[in-house]
Amino acid sequence: MSTDSDIIRRSADDPAAFAELFERHARVIGGFAARRVGVDAAEDVLSETMLVAFRRRGDFDTTGESARPWLLGIASRVIKKHHAAEARQWRSFEASAGGDGGTFEYYLDDRDLYADLPSDVPGAIDWFSRRYDGEGDAEGLAHYFAETISDVAVFNLAPAAARASMLRAFATLDHVDVVATSGDRTTLRYARVRQDGDAAPIEFTLDTARGYVLEVTSWPYGADAGAGSGGWTSRTTAEIAVVDSAP
Numbered sequence: 001m002s003t004d005s006d007i008i009r010r011s012a013d014d015p016a017a018f019a020e021l022f023e024r025h026a027r028v029i030g031g032f033a034a035r036r037v038g039v040d041a042a043e044d045v046l047s048e049t050m051l052v053a054f055r056r057r058g059d060f061d062t063t064g065e066s067a068r069p070w071l072l073g074i075a076s077r078v079i080k081k082h083h084a085a086e087a088r089q090w091r092s093f094e095a096s097a098g099g100d101g102g103t104f105e106y107y108l109d110d111r112d113l114y115a116d117l118p119s120d121v122p123g124a125i126d127w128f129s130r131r132y133d134g135e136g137d138a139e140g141l142a143h144y145f146a147e148t149i150s151d152v153a154v155f156n157l158a159p160a161a162a163r164a165s166m167l168r169a170f171a172t173l174d175h176v177d178v179v180a181t182s183g184d185r186t187t188l189r190y191a192r193v194r195q196d197g198d199a200a201p202i203e204f205t206l207d208t209a210r211g212y213v214l215e216v217t218s219w220p221y222g223a224d225a226g227a228g229s230g231g232w233t234s235r236t237t238a239e240i241a242v243v244d245s246a247p
Helices: 004-011 015-037 039-055 068-097 121-131 138-150 160-171
Strands: 103-107 176-182 185-193 199-207 212-218 234-241
Touching (some): 121 138, 138 160, 138 199, 138 212
Parallel strands (some): 103 234
Antiparallel strands (some): 176 185, 185 199, 212 234
């Protein structure tokens, strides 16, 4: 039986061969998407994921056999775009209705997305650089780390070792600082800096004992961030329900 790497190598000369990869992983990728965006939108996510994968198949590291983590990584980025569009609509509604940020609950079930993430900091940084095209630039990598960690409904599903590795690596990057600690709670702040020098802070409240992200708060460019300060544009709070199979 051909490995995923065999199929991708073969598709370089025979593009139609890529259909075998779709057939092999469509159920898993589709299920992954359905749990995050619903059944109705999952088909679109699956289609876009496989289209991106086909176009970028030359980037796949064929030294590994399975393409599933790579495909799940692409699907995660597609889902983030979907969530971002929904968030913009929701923030617009909140602005008109005077609402506050929402809270959601979820259970830990998926383990595949970061299955191949190294446990050491240099390895985690290299993994992000290769997967998300950071190309070794610290500011670029911090952006990709922040994007990933901000999606708490995906990040908190990762294995405990992957979460710990990712958070340790993120804390070493430029424009990322520890701004508060209290018991098992730590707050990291990442400042997205644009060319005019204005920064748009994002704060991550972590449960360092278990390695979960409990809250993500974003402020607009030029705003003062910090506990008790208003003016934030979005806030996501995760209430963790740990089940027996959790890492």
